[in-house]
Amino acid sequence: MAMQPVQVIAVTSGKGGVGKTNVSINLACQLARLGRRVLLMDADLGLANVDILLGLRSGNNLSHVLVGESQLKDILIPGPFGITIIPAASGVRQMAEMTPAQHAQLVRSFAALQDEYDVLIVDTAAGISDSVITFSRASQYVLVVVTEEPTSLADAYGLIKVLNRDAGITRFKVLCNMSGGELQARKVFERLCDVAERFLDVNLVWVGAIPRDEFLLKAVALQRAVSDLYPAADASQAFRRLAEDVCRWPMPSASRGHIEFFAERLLAVGSEAGQSW
Known part of the structure; x- marks a missing residue:
């Protein structure tokens, strides 16, 4: 059977407090409900909270992989709907201070997971740290989460600017979270689009809005995914609806020639495509 590429989505934001991790978790859950084999990586390396939001207990985590005490496959924990979670450390200063070379080493370690997943969702830290740049560049899609607050828009623009300048990323998906309505959310996107596309060499793509919902707040309090x-x-x-849209995003056909998650599978796909051609 031919090796298939993994769809890799970095979920990121310019500032904290926009619900980025909730987006990552619930997108993972809904993709799993649609039959995708989903791996969710908590990539907020120093202040992890995916396992906390889901009420899960993890033993070893990415900090143990980094120091060689565990392999990536040994720290995986199951989540709702059959998703698999890679937990990170919380309050471990060394994880927050990892170098770009160490981030790249972590990306390469995904090769050991072989052909077990269809989608990898990378829940990055908020802001413009080295880890956000490395993990976003190593992903095929970057999903920027914003809210209707002016500070969120300003910080999202700053994030897009840095990822464009330092990682060469030109295409971004944008999701408005905790929205007061579709029309209002669209206006937020249009404001961000006007500024970003005027001053940067980027293309922003609207992927929808998640409404402000009291049931989501109840789910958070109970440490469960609202989905x-x-x-x-x-x-x-x-x-x-977001997950259904993601399933229609085109899959990569070859490696882009830099450090990427599951790069060996992209190389294999590119090689097979070349042979068939």
Whole structure:
């Protein structure tokens, strides 16, 4: 059987407090409901919280992989709907201070997971740290989460500017979270688009809005994914529509020639395509 590429999505934001990790978790859950084999990486290396938001207990985590005490496959923990989670460390200063070379080493370690997943969601830290730049560049898609707050828009623009300048990323997906309505969310996107496309060599693509939903807040308090606990909630339905959209995003056909998650599978796909051609 031919080796298939993994769809890799970095979920990121210019500032904290926009619900980025909730987006990562619920997108993972809804993709799994659609039959995708999903791996969710907590890439906020020093202040991890995916396992906390889901009420899960992890033993070893990425900090143990970094020092050679564990292999990546040994720290995986199961999550709702059959998703698999890679937990990171919380309050470990060495993880927050990893070098770009160490980030690259971590990306390469995914080769050991072989042909087990269809999608990798990388829940990055907020802001413009080295890890955000490395992990975004190593992904095929960058999903920027914003809210309707002016500070969120300003910080999202700053993030896009840095990723464009330092990582060469030119295409971004944009999701408005905790939205007061589709029309309002669209206006937020248009404001961001006007500024970013005027001053930067980028293309922003609207992927929708997640409504402000009291059921999501209840789910957070109970340490569960809203998609799991309240599947009929407005937020859950919006995450499902997002997941359906993600399933239509084109898969990569070859490696781009730099450090990427699951790069060996991209190389294999490119080689097979070349042979068939």
